[in-house]
Each structure stands twice: as structure tokens, then as C-alpha cells.
Amino acid sequence: ENASIAEGDKPVVEQIVNTLTKLSGGPHKGYRANHAKGIVVQGEFIPAKSAASLSSAAHLQAKASAVTVRFSDATGLPTIPDADGNSFPKGIAIRFQLPDATYTDIVSISTNGFPAATPEDFLGLLNAIAASGPNAAKPTPIEQFLGSHPAALSFVQMPKPAPVSFATEAFYGVNAFKFTNAQGATQYGRYRITPINGTEFLTKEQTANAAPNYLIDELPVRLSKAPAKFKISVQLADKDDAVNDPTVVWPETRKQVELGTLTLKNVDANGLAFEKATMFNPLNLVDGIEESDDPILLARPAAYAVSYGRRLGQ
């Protein structure tokens, strides 16, 4: 694919996928270029009464929807240990089955914020990491990049504790969406997916001793005993909040609207085949929810499609 074109002349999203692949020692045939290691579970979503006040979307009205959820570790390395520092942020991808046999997705991470405001900057960050091997001259490319990109530095420095379970981690939509209700009123907001029993993290010592697959192994055991529940809500933008910049964290004082309860019931027995055949996409939207003009959000479908095409061997 595009072998005769110089790397720097390829579309930025393709360059990002190539650098993600290089950073993970890939290509790892049949796996995602990012968030390669994951687990697929099934459950349902029951909307809260407040959901319809925000959006007329079909899954936010009175009725329950079937959902499929994929939790994941960051990087393109399918064998990354679940407590490895590079496995953060963790990911959650949620697919809601809609009444008309279509679906809509939410794809979120375990950090409230992103290291770059544009795909070009994200590529710059990844390329700086790739150029900063053990023999790189000081200051290394990544030291230089972080020195001149405060948002990337604060993302790198953000605490990313290892969760006890995928079911005890909180996730953030990071990119804003535009929600419209049945009366035509619009508001911008960011998703939050929060465990109903609260977040729970390992101690430093537990993290150091965690088994390589401790998260992947824990979830089926947990779900065989009881369902795991999350609250899905939306943090609303104030009129001056940046709705097109995922590096800007909005104040915790912003109002939140509860959308409903996500209940996870069982691990998908066909999860491996499903995850290979499926591309989650944050712009699989539904009437009542639209994208913002955040350049990171808008770049994601094309990047995911490059990775998906390669996963299917195209």
C-alpha cells in the first residue's frame, strides 16, 4: 500500500497508523493498530428520564437497547501486560443497537483529555516518541516535543493508575458532540462513563505484581457473579468552553446530565471474531447527536478505517 509514496506525503491519518504500528513492533496481523488488546461483553442500556431533555436520539428515549462493549488496552501490541504504563489510557467502545437495526457508537478513554489538538500534532508526538530510542541524543525528540507542547506534557504527567477491573475504571468522551432535543434546543457536551459503585485502583505494589492478563481474566469472573453497572452522562459545555479542542479540560463544576445506566452481563463467546470484524467509529451517529468541529474527532474515522482495512487484509 502506497509504497512508492514518501512517508511524509501520505495522508496524516495513514502516517499516524504507520507510526502506531512501528511503536508496537508491528504489524501484528489481524489486530488493531491501536487498542489491539481487548475483551468484548454484552449487556443493555436503560435511558434515564433526563436523557430526552438533552437529545432526541432513539436510544435516549424510554426504551432499553441491547449493547456490545469492547474494553481495551492502549497501543497496537496485542500482548501488552494490562498494568504496563503504555497500556494507558484504557479504552471503552460501546455499540447501541437501535430499533431500526442500525447502531450508534461511543468510543472513549480513561483520561479526561487528549495530548494533541490536531492530527498533525498527534503525529508529531508519536514520531517524537519513535525517534527517542535509548541511543537518542539529549535533549531527545520527545523531550523537545513535550517542552514545546504543554498539553502533551500534562497528558503524559496525568496520573493513570491501574484499575482493579475494567468495571472499576472511569471513561471520558474527550471530544465534544452537539446534542439536539425534540424541541430543537442544542447543547454541546462530552460523555462520561462512570462505574456506579465508584472507581477502584490497585496499589503501587499490586500494580507491580499484577499478572499480564489480570484485567482480561478478571472480567468474566466478575460478570459470572453479578452484572457490572456504569452511569453514562454528559458534561455540558458553558458558552465559553472550547468544544473543538480535546486538550482543554472543562471545570468539574460544569453541569452533568445523566443519560442512563449501562449494565454489562456476560462476556461475548464470539468476542474474538466480533472484534476482528468490527470497526467502532465515534462518528457512527444518530439523529439528535452530531459531531463538533474538533479536528481530532473528525480525523478518527479515517484513521480507524486504515487500521480496519489492514486488519481485514486489504
Ligand code: HEM
Ligand atoms: C487523531 C486522533 C486519533 C487517532 C489517529 C486514533 C487512532 C486509532 C486507531 C487507528 C484505532 C484502531 C481502530 C480499529 O482498527 O478499529 C483506534 C482505536 C481506538 N481509539 Fe483512537 N485515535 C485517535 C483519538 C482517539 C480519542 C480522542 C479517543 C477517545 C476519546 C480514542 C479512543 C480509542 C479507542 C477506545 C479505541 C479502540 C476501539 C475499539 O475497541 O475498537 N482515540 N484509535
